[in-house]
Amino acid sequence: xxxxxxxxxxxxxxxxxxxxxxxxxxxxxxxxxxxxxxxxxxxxxxxxxxxxxxxxxxxxxxxxxxxxxxxxxxxxxxxxxxxxxxxxxxxxxxxxxxxxxxxxxxxxxxxxxxxxxxxxxxxxxxxxxxxxxxxxxxxxxxxxxxxxxxxxxxxxxxxxxxxxxxxxxxxxxxxxxxxxxxxxxxxxxxxxxxxxxxxxxxxx
Amino acid sequence: xxxxxxxxxxxxxxxxxxxxxxxxxxxxxxxxxxxxxxxxxxxxxxxxxxxxxxxxxxxxxxxxxxxxxxxxxxxxxxxxxxxxxxxxxxxxxxxxxxxxxxxxxxxxxxxxxxxxxxxxxxxxxxxxxxxxxxxxxxxxxxxxxxxxxxxxxxxxxxxxxxxxxxxxxxxxxxxxxxxxxxxxxxxxxxxxxxxxxxxxxxxx
Numbered sequence: 230x231x232x233x234x235x236x237x238x239x240x241x242x243x244x245x246x247x248x249x250x251x252x253x254x255x256x257x258x259x260x261x262x263x264x265x266x267x268x269x270x271x272x273x274x275x276x277x278x279x280x281x282x283x284x285x286x287x288x289x290x291x292x293x294x295x296x297x298x299x300x301x302x303x304x305x306x307x308x309x310x311x312x313x314x315x316x317x318x319x320x321x322x323x324x325x326x327x328x329x330x331x332x333x334x335x336x337x338x339x340x341x342x343x344x345x346x347x348x349x350x351x352x353x354x355x356x357x358x359x360x361x362x363x364x365x366x367x368x369x370x371x372x373x374x375x376x377x378x379x380x381x382x383x384x385x386x387x388x389x390x391x392x393x394x395x396x397x398x399x400x401x402x403x404x405x406x407x408x409x410x411x412x413x414x415x416x417x418x419x420x421x422x423x424x425x426x427x428x429x430x431x432x433x
Numbered sequence: 434x435x436x437x438x439x440x441x442x443x444x445x446x447x448x449x450x451x452x453x454x455x456x457x458x459x460x461x462x463x464x465x466x467x468x469x470x471x472x473x474x475x476x477x478x479x480x481x482x483x484x485x486x487x488x489x490x491x492x493x494x495x496x497x498x499x500x501x502x503x504x505x506x507x508x509x510x511x512x513x514x515x516x517x518x519x520x521x522x523x524x525x526x527x528x529x530x531x532x533x534x535x536x537x538x539x540x541x542x543x544x545x546x547x548x549x550x551x552x553x554x555x556x557x558x559x560x561x562x563x564x565x566x567x568x569x570x571x572x573x574x575x576x577x578x579x580x581x582x583x584x585x586x587x588x589x590x591x592x593x594x595x596x597x598x599x600x601x602x603x604x605x606x607x608x609x610x611x612x613x614x615x616x617x618x619x620x621x622x623x624x625x626x627x628x629x630x631x632x633x634x635x636x637x
Contacts, residue, residue, distance in 0.1 A: 349606075353607070400606070402553075402555060402604070402614065403557070405614065406613075406614045407611070407612065408606050408609075409611060410606065410609065410610045418633065418634075420633075421633045422629050422633030422634060423633075425626050425630065426627060426630045427626065429623070429625045429626030429627075429629075430622075430626060
């Protein structure tokens, strides 16, 4: 059985970094933004556009909003659905190849047939804001309030996406095997223990 | 800094076994029922009575119920409060001694000043029922429905107790550092990885 590990995460919790470092520790690939790149390439579209349409604007999928948006955005909705379908296909193909970590994109739900180990990464608000500030690029100087707003929006779209695919709620412990609180911790300090936990989990 | 680990758990999730095995793996003491024994001895009371009064019948503490219960149970309420205070004292004394694991009794909240690593252990209903059936003593032959009822009651009193002491909800990830899902797993298979995680956590 392949070791498939999925990482869901709150925005700013360090989940992406955790996925990357854990993959290095386990010596397996970590797929994150590459999924977007693969979908964009297959569809001949811009990467930023794909990222936006396949995850953040997932609300466009909702049947309840279709009535409102129909006249303006039928093309957009169709393309969002198509991109999401393509993304699902890519995720399943990657998991088929062997051991890997997949960050985000509801991979925990999409790959449930492959018995992945599903990890949820979270932190308190102060830690998340601090992490966002530390990793901000030079030209991105958001205030605490703006970061908080962005955090809420992105987490909401992640929760919305999951709601479409699963009956367990995004971030509720019932949908995951392990939930890791990164408040006040350096991600690299958590990784060695986590790697040992993952190895023991799959070696049972 | 001492390694203080607290284990909160859903009834039937294997949290008590996990605490015991994790303590063995880390070579540190695990305090669970011994806390009751120590309180009973100090107060010159029966162990079963102490267990009942200090945890399960915590509802007696609630000011809202005092009016109703006052005439019948003033003595009982006073004693419950006294036992709980004594228990808190015992827990703090044990933590003062050095590295240890404490199972249940809101130790995560009571010891917050000592920066414990707080673990929550949970599982899906089917796994918990199966575990309860497997560990049932010869004369305790409960039906699935009865086990479920017992699970709900005990978890409710644990949640009620925490509500009195903390603003985070029992079982909500915000109050813990690590949440471990034991559904379909043997506790002993989880322990080696968890021990590695705990060691790395404290060695940062």
